[in-house]
Amino acid sequence: MSTTVESLFVIFLLVFFEISLSLQLPTLQRKLLKDGFHRDIQTIVEIPLSLFTQREGMKCRCLYKEFLPSSSYVDTFQLKSVSKHLGFDYVSPTLDIEKPEYQENTFSIFSILIYTDLHVNSDRVISNVTFPIHLRYHLPATDYRNFSIMNPGVLIQCNNADYIGEIMRTEQIPCTPKEDILCEWNVIKYKSDVNDIRVEVPVGNTNHTVLVVIGTLTVTFGSCLWIVYKVLNTKIKQS
Structure with a gap:
């Protein structure tokens, strides 16, 4: 009987520990704004302040690894003009923005790095970034064309605090887009209501x-x- 009670107690502790970890996980919210071929992607990450060792005067930054399929692209000239106003910096490959989707490699995935700051708000640390994307022209079809934009990788780097949440791995990435000095970025685990964003592309019928x-x-x-x-x-x- 005592063995059964001990087993139930251990199971209870494991479940409690799992729920506790789940409640402490950072959250990610994604929205696709606007209509037509010119859209905005809004990404909000909220991290519990309790997951940092230093809570007063902490200085941390967030890095998003965005992966865009061939059906979409970013205009680097546009990013250059709006990034400072929207509060982020970036690293993006130069793409042929005039090329339609059917002339692009269907399996191409373009990686874009979005740098931004983390801001303390009450008991949470928050990053809120919105950046513009564009849809490529598709061949005519009998209905809308669809594709997905997967959730980004979320990395953080702190100068005067340690992150004690779940870290999937560390990566050596430039500290800023303007220098070659590498910083150690932590790829953090987060929870999200969706795994990707579904996009409908208007096409000729x-x-x-x-x-x-x-x-x-x-x-x-x-x-x-x-x-x-x-x-x-x-x-x-x-x-």
Whole structure:
């Protein structure tokens, strides 16, 4: 009987410990803002202040590893102009923003680094970043095209505090985008309601092909006749 009680007690402690760890995990929230081909991705990370050894005057930064599929891209010139205003810095490959999706490698995943600060707010440390993305043009179809943007990797680096939450691994990454000095960044475990963002891309409807072709030819032919009429009418008046 005592063995059974001890086993139940151990199971209870394990469950309690697991729930306690789950409640302490950082949380990630993701939203896709705006409509059409020009969108914004908002990412909010909240980390319990109790997961840091130093709580007064702590200085920590957050780094997002974003992975964009070939159906989307970021405009580096746009990022350069808006990043300071939106409170982040970045490292991004130079991409051909004019290339449509069907000319891009379907299996390409583009990695973008987003640097930002962590701010203490009451009992939590928060990072809130919004950056613009764009959708590539797709071939016509009978319905919307869909693709997914996976959740980012979240890394933190502190100068005067230690993170005591669950660390998946450490990576050597430049301290800032403007220098080659490497810092040790901790890849932290977090919880999120979603694993990715589903994106619908507006495309031309192939069911409307005949209507579009007839309409285009009619407008073009009518415009040509109108131009010829105006030219001939002008010459007759001048003569």
